Amino acid sequence: MPQGVYLDNAATTPVDPRVFEAMRPYWLDDWGNPSSVYAVGRRARRALDDARDRIAQVLNCRANEIVFTGCGSESDNLAIKGVALAQSEQRGWRHLVTSRVEHHAVLHACEWLSQHLGFEVTYLEVDKLGRVEPARVAEAVRDDTALVSIMYANNEIGTIEPIAEIAQAVKARNSATVFHTDAVQAGGLMPLDVQALAVDMLALSGHKFYAPKGVGLSFVRRGTPLVHLMSGGGQERGIRAGTENVPYIVGMTTALELAYAEYEQRVAHVSGLRDRVVAGVLGGIPGARLTGHPTERMPNSASFTIEGADGESMLLNLDQEGIFASSGSACTSGTLEISHVLKALHLPEEQARGSLRLTTGVRTTDADVDRLLEVLPGIVERVREVTPALAS
Ligand code: PLP
Secondary structure (H helix, E strand, O other): OOOOEEOEOOOOOOOOHHHHHHHOHHHHOOOOOOOOOOHHHHHHHHHHHHHHHHHHHHHOOOHHHEEEEOOHHHHHHHHHHHHHHHHHHHHOOOEEEEEOOOOHHHHHHHHHHHHHHOOEEEEEOOOOOOOOOHHHHHHHOOOOEEEEEOOOEOOOOOEEOOHHHHHHHHHHHOOOOEEEEEOOOOOOOOOOOHHHHOOOEEEEEHHHOOOOOOOEEEEEOOOOOOOOOEOOOOOHHHOEOOOOOHHHHHHHHHHHHHHHHOHHHHHHHHHHHHHHHHHHHHHHOOOEEEOOOOOOEOOOEEEEEEOOOOHHHHHHHHHHOOEEOEOOOOOOOOOOOOOHHHHHOOOOHHHHOOEEEEEOOOOOOHHHHHHHHHHHHHHHHHHHHHOHHHOO
16 A cells, blocks of 8 residues: 555545455456357356346346446547437437536547537536536537537536436437436446436446446447447447456446445545545635535535645645645646636636645545645645735
8 A cells, every 4th residue: 555645536546455356367267258159268258247237237227238348438438429420320410418517538529529520519508516507408409419418426526417307308308319427426426327317328437436447338228329439349249349358347347336335334434534624624724615516516525726826736745745636637637727627617717726626535534634634724825825926
């Protein structure tokens, strides 16, 4: 275990030792290609089939509605590009709807379709808490809307979107419009019953719930129009060619089962610590404000703006104290650009520049939070002194 206080569980999580143990046999013993007909391949095939059945149990869907992918980004791309191309071919529909606060995997997939293939994209505004209003979604859906993609929970500000209501609003307006949700941040910490959520497609990524990085899945409701993006062998019912990563798929399955078997304890643990972070930061640092929704937010997510303190400088100072945090999403950290999510909230620039995201996990302790709350006020003071131009 590396020394330090890890408060960036929305970026990634460590592999659970039980997940690691579950994967081990599929490297060392049952390492065959699941498409091979002989015994070692058949054992790998059984593990793969079993994983699909077990995931289907958790998501409350059919096993053949699960497609294993290489990551959350791939699942998002499969949904957006795969559905857009199919709807265009089958119906001539070439309009997409998404929100301004989506992950880049969604936004850039939409931009790609518009730049290269001339699709039209409507980007919905969010309110100042980052919520997408179901009625606004319904208004944006047209007779030729191929797909609506709205995330389940935001990776930067933790806001949870009313997915079931949005799905119903979309279907009431146009029953053949496909509704996809990027549930990457929600995986393991929010209910994932796809019938209750009423979604046609849903994306998950293993490394957000204590499985390895580099494995994900898509739920694809039976009958959803979808063109495959990866050509090759007939794996994953021809939707995603490529020899399946059996150890990682078994690991992700075990991790998902554990997350929902231990759901109440995990949510209570991460949200209790999260609430301590929120109370401590808002109470101990003048000029600190919570970003995102105060109650409809991920149980592990505390996100702030700290006026007059540059976000990147806070991260570097925290790092020197052995505290690992984030300023917006991992992809936008390291650049001075204000993240597209904070821009969409229309925050004043001097606030948005001081963004700080602290996300708790199953291994976070009270002592970790104590340490954060002990050093953060001093760091903010120091950072404010060296960034006078930003001070209010
Ligand atoms: N969608 C959201 C909301 C995310 O937070 C992330 C990763 O941070 C992704 C998609 C991409 O997932 P992956 O890292 O597995 O490609």
